[in-house]
Amino acid sequence: MRERLPEYLKRPIIDTDATRKVRKTLKNRCLNTVCENARCPNKNECYTKNTATFLIMGNACTRNCRYCNISCARPKPLDETEPLHVAEAVRDLGLKYAVITSVTRDDLPDGGAEHFKKCIEKIRELTPEVKIEILTPDFKGLKSSLDTIIKASPDVFNHNIETAKEIFKTARPQGNYETSLKVLKYIKDIGKLTTKSGFMIGLGETIEQIEETLKDLKQAGVDIVTIGQYIQPSKEHLPVQKYYKPEEYEELKILAAKIGFKHYQIGPLVRSSYRAADLV
Numbered sequence: 001m002r003e004r005l006p007e008y009l010k011r012p013i014i015d016t017d018a019t020r021k022v023r024k025t026l027k028n029r030c031l032n033t034v035c036e037n038a039r040c041p042n043k044n045e046c047y048t049k050n051t052a053t054f055l056i057m058g059n060a061c062t063r064n065c066r067y068c069n070i071s072c073a074r075p076k077p078l079d080e081t082e083p084l085h086v087a088e089a090v091r092d093l094g095l096k097y098a099v100i101t102s103v104t105r106d107d108l109p110d111g112g113a114e115h116f117k118k119c120i121e122k123i124r125e126l127t128p129e130v131k132i133e134i135l136t137p138d139f140k141g142l143k144s145s146l147d148t149i150i151k152a153s154p155d156v157f158n159h160n161i162e163t164a165k166e167i168f169k170t171a172r173p174q175g176n177y178e179t180s181l182k183v184l185k186y187i188k189d190i191g192k193l194t195t196k197s198g199f200m201i202g203l204g205e206t207i208e209q210i211e212e213t214l215k216d217l218k219q220a221g222v223d224i225v226t227i228g229q230y231i232q233p234s235k236e237h238l239p240v241q242k243y244y245k246p247e248e249y250e251e252l253k254i255l256a257a258k259i260g261f262k263h264y265q266i267g268p269l270v271r272s273s274y275r276a277a278d279l280v
Contacts, residue, residue: 005231008268009229009269053100053273054086054100055101055102056112056119057075057103058075058103060103062106063172063174064173065172065174065175066238067203067230067232067233069234074107075103078112084122086098086100087122096129096130096131097131099134099276100132100133101158102135102137104137110148111139112137114148116149117151120132133155133156133157133196133273134149134156135158136158136159138159141179141183146187146191150190156196156224156276157187157195158195158197158198158224159184159187160272161184161199161216161217162180162199163200163203163213164203164205164209164213165177167205181217182220184220184221195221196272197220198226198271199227200230201227202229202242202243204241225261226270229269265278
């Protein structure tokens with residue numbers, strides 16, 4: 001039996017002119033969001049602020065991570081009009097800070113790096129004042145793909161480590177903990193970009209393992225870190241091993257600061273794109 005969700009993890013349904021405007025804009029541009037596809041608990045809060053996290057390259061992923069609500073299936077060909085549609089949505093919503101993420105596309109030779117670049121370029125073409133954060137897959141660690149991203153020069157490069165090393169293979173069987181760290185370090189060392197990463201807790205990790213994950217991210221040069229509670233999307237996904245209490249997140253904030261992070265977002269409902277602009 002699945003454990004009942006604690007009250008502090010529940011969010012009310014909000015339906016306002018602002019949330020309807022965001023949904024209408026996304027529908028009109030035929031755009032996906034991670035807010036909807038990953039069942040983000042903060043969706044309505046973000047919509048009321050006239051923002052969303054764009055999910056590019058379709059809504060079918062080539063990897064089957066055991067915590068993620070996005071389906072694993074054969075992806076469709078890339079929509080070459082998508083970069084323009086994303087840029088138009090950013091303009092229409094009046095965003096000052098845009099966050100773009102994607103499904104993993106291992107079927108593409110570059111993992112979709114060029115598509116990310118085109119989205120960044122189109123946004124800057126229509127709204128050059130907008131700051132851009134991208135949340136990418138690992139591109140299998142391909143330096144050519146990472147060089148494409150560096151050339152596009154997003155304001156923030158985010159790649160989530162997702163979980164502690166000891167749990168990584170269970171949660172992300174097609175990923176690699178060390179590859180993710182190398183991606184972050186390469187973007188920092190070669191690209192000199194602001195880097196960000198985050199992970200979930202509640203999958204059975206220990207406090208010592210959380211600390212080691214933070215130290216690994218710091219060693220990789222990560223500037224911004226996010227930590228939030230894992231919530232099981234369905235009974236088919238990995239079960240929650242622990243719901244951390246709000247006061248435990250306060251302790252993790254102290255730990256992150258002790259390790260050397262100056263910018264972090266840590267709390268029960270924190271997700272990688274949550275209040276992203278506030279951290280930059």
